[in-house]
Amino acid sequence: MSEPLKLIGSFGSPVVHRAEVALLLKGVPYEFIQQDLANKSELLLKHNPVHKKVPVLLHGDRPAVCESLVIIEYVDEAFDGPPLLPSDPFARASACFWARFVNEKCRRSVWMALWTDGQVQASSAREAAENLKLLEGQLPEGKRFFGGDTIGFLDIAMGGIAHWLGVFEEMAGARLLTEEDRPLDRPLLCKWARDYKADDIVRQCLPERGRVLAELTARKDRYVSIAMTMAAKNS
Incomplete structure (x- = not known):
């Protein structure tokens, strides 16, 4: 998959760290979009209208993937590289x-x-x-x-x-x-x-x-x- 990946996140967030580690372990390049949680951007509110929280993963024109554990599972299944979840x-x-x-x-x-x-x-x-x-x-x-x-x-x-x-x-x-x-x-x-x-x-x-x-x-x-x-x- 060659569509661009963007990760909406914020500094010092342990849940954003989860998403970043998953992407790095799979060797997937991505753009990090820094979010000020005290002044949430329209981009975040548009792509996570339910919880209005980070992290949010944008993969090409697909709907956003939200919540850190869901993002890890998505990254593991969508991209080649070392498996993150067991096969058994x-x-x-x-x-x-x-x-x-x-x-x-x-x-x-x-x-x-x-x-x-x-x-x-x-x-x-x-x-x-x-x-x-x-x-x-x-x-x-x-x-x-x-x-x-x-x-x-x-x-x-x-x-x-x-x-x-x-x-x-x-x-x-x-x-x-x-x-x-x-x-x-x-x-x-x-x-x-x-x-x-x-x-x-x-x-x-x-x-x-x-x-x-x-x-x-x-x-x-x-x-x-x-x-x-x-x-x-x-x-």
């Missing part, structure tokens, strides 16, 4: 299940553990620790990545844990993933995170940590507000 149906279904676990259950518990306080924070931290333990248990024995010897779909889905979680921990003054302090120690998951970030292809689209920290710190009050609203709805 069971392994493929398992990878998709755990990727959605990251997106839904794991992300929520981590968010609440970071940005709430008191009993809500304590219970969320316990849930987050258990979720990270479950994820660590999915690492194939003796392998560096969830995809085996190479980065695959679930590794990409978990890129936010590898690079962004440490930034959020520093902002919040909390520790959720460590290989030192029991019972939170997750040494295999920590090693996976280091290997993921050290990969040559991943590093091409991994935003500089200091800049990510600076930009996200400016949004800290908003994160706390969102978490407290979520907690109030569930009380």
